[in-house]
Amino acid sequence: MTQKITISEEEMIVLLKQKDQKTFTALYDNYSAALYGVILRIVTTDEVAEDVLQEAFVKIWNNFTSYDATKGRLFTWMINIARNLAIDKTRSKDFKNNQKNLDVEKIVSYIDSKRNTTFTPDGIGVKEIVAKLKPDYFNVVDLIYFKGYTHVEAAEALNLPLGTVKTRLRMAVMMLKEMMN
Amino acid sequence: MDIKEYINSGVLDLYVFGSLSPEERREVEKNAALYPEVKAELGSIESTMATFAAKHAVPPAPDLKNQIWNAIRESQQTQPVKVVSINNNYHLARYLAAASIVLFCISTFFAILFANKYKDAQNEIATLQIQNLRLAQQYADANTLYQKASFHMAFVKDPHTMKVMMNATPDHPGMEAMVYWNMESKQAMVAIDSLPMNSSDKQYELWAIPAKGAPIAEGVFDAGTKDMIAVKSVDDGVTMFAVTLEKRGGVDSPTMTQMYVAGKVNI
Numbered sequence A: 001m002t003q004k005i006t007i008s009e010e011e012m013i014v015l016l017k018q019k020d021q022k023t024f025t026a027l028y029d030n031y032s033a034a035l036y037g038v039i040l041r042i043v044t045t046d047e048v049a050e051d052v053l054q055e056a057f058v059k060i061w062n063n064f065t066s067y068d069a070t071k072g073r074l075f076t077w078m079i080n081i082a083r084n085l086a087i088d089k090t091r092s093k094d095f096k097n098n099q100k101n102l103d104v105e106k107i108v109s110y111i112d113s114k115r116n117t118t119f120t121p122d123g124i125g126v127k128e129i130v131a132k133l134k135p136d137y138f139n140v141v142d143l144i145y146f147k148g149y150t151h152v153e154a155a156e157a158l159n160l161p162l163g164t165v166k167t168r169l170r171m172a173v174m175m176l177k178e179m180m181n
Numbered sequence B: 001m002d003i004k005e006y007i008n009s010g011v012l013d014l015y016v017f018g019s020l021s022p023e024e025r026r027e028v029e030k031n032a033a034l035y036p037e038v039k040a041e042l043g044s045i046e047s048t049m050a051t052f053a054a055k056h057a058v059p060p061a062p063d064l065k066n067q068i069w070n071a072i073r074e075s076q077q078t079q080p081v082k083v084v085s086i087n088n089n090y091h092l093a094r095y096l097a098a099a100s101i102v103l104f105c106i107s108t109f110f111a112i113l114f115a116n117k118y119k120d121a122q123n124e125i126a127t128l129q130i131q132n133l134r135l136a137q138q139y140a141d142a143n144t145l146y147q148k149a150s151f152h153m154a155f156v157k158d159p160h161t162m163k164v165m166m167n168a169t170p171d172h173p174g175m176e177a178m179v180y181w182n183m184e185s186k187q188a189m190v191a192i193d194s195l196p197m198n199s200s201d202k203q204y205e206l207w208a209i210p211a212k213g214a215p216i217a218e219g220v221f222d223a224g225t226k227d228m229i230a231v232k233s234v235d236d237g238v239t240m241f242a243v244t245l246e247k248r249g250g251v252d253s254p255t256m257t258q259m260y261v262a263g264k265v266n267i
Helices: A009-016 A021-043 A046-062 A074-091 A093-098 A104-114 A126-132 A135-146 A151-158 A162-180 B003-008 B011-016 B022-034 B036-055 B064-157
Strands: B161-168 B176-182 B188-191 B202-210 B216-221 B228-231 B238-247 B259-264
Touching: A009 A021, A009 A074, A021 A046, A021 A074, A021 A135, A021 B036, A021 B064, A046 A074, A046 B064, A074 B036, A126 A162, A135 A151, A135 A162, A151 A162, A162 B011, A162 B036, B003 B011, B003 B036, B011 B022, B011 B036, B022 B036, B064 B161, B064 B176, B161 B238, B176 B238, B176 B259, B188 B216, B216 B228, B216 B238
Parallel strands: none
Antiparallel strands: B161 B176, B161 B259, B176 B188, B188 B228, B202 B216, B202 B238, B238 B259
């Protein structure tokens, strides 16, 4: 499988300004799997996810000057670009016509089945994380992080007060933090 | 500001999740710059979610890497092309603008030309309509004249119509007038070709004078017409006709000194 490139974000940002194929290789090898995993959660088919990943890398490459390192990590910036493109896709007409409704369980097991186990040396998979997270908290993370809902839309979808949605999201992130460390 | 409460509100998580509006984002960035705790918490959330995303990592198909690199290079090559196409559009726009001005001028020229022709045609139609009306009037007049003339002709030629010549009286020499009297229908007409013009306060009056009794007023008329003038019907027993000049509207009995012409009926 792809060799793991260990390159710091700071080094990457310096490299990205040169814009050669080596930089692209480093960027792609470092982030493509993580971006693809998120995209796949949103659009659910490889065919569409590959399109979105390509659009995301083209956009990241061409708009790199608009990234501001003082406002957050490179990965956060990249994942937001990828997520927004994926969400745009799900809102397009074509996608809606082709979309089969997969429930969360199926998607999770689908992703687990596709995941390369070498990427999780600690042995904690998505299933374990979801199992540890209460559904109330997971739903909030799922809608906002993977479905691209705003917190207002999530509150409407879950029929919860806006404050509750924010608090649950906060709790979920705290729990995730605990699990990751 | 209570930093702990701010962090616990979940707004920083929403920031990292990318679901804040641009205004809300600026607010968070402002606070991150002001409060180190906020900045630290943001970094912590980011790293948590990056790890979370890494847990979801799915390696894409191996050949996608080259395909995406090609797409990136293509996207950069298409940029200068875009500029050219903008230039082309600019030139095209200029040509179109020039063409539209030319078309505008040509169409304006023809519009004025045809407007003038239209106006001329309208005037011509108006003239022709007036002429047509005039001709129609003339025809109507001529027809009326003809009808009248044929009636007069028929009246005069009728075997029962008698022509009575009225000659000048000694006081008014050189004049004459005629009365046509149909013995059967009793209708009468007078022709006054040679009577002098009367003044506006006076009119000529025709008298039918029977063998016995007073003269009968037959009607008044003005000189200056070549038409025959219809007068009241004349009964049997009249032996003479005469014309006097009277005040306008006529009188009951003729003024003998103003008798211009007179003639006997030849039975």
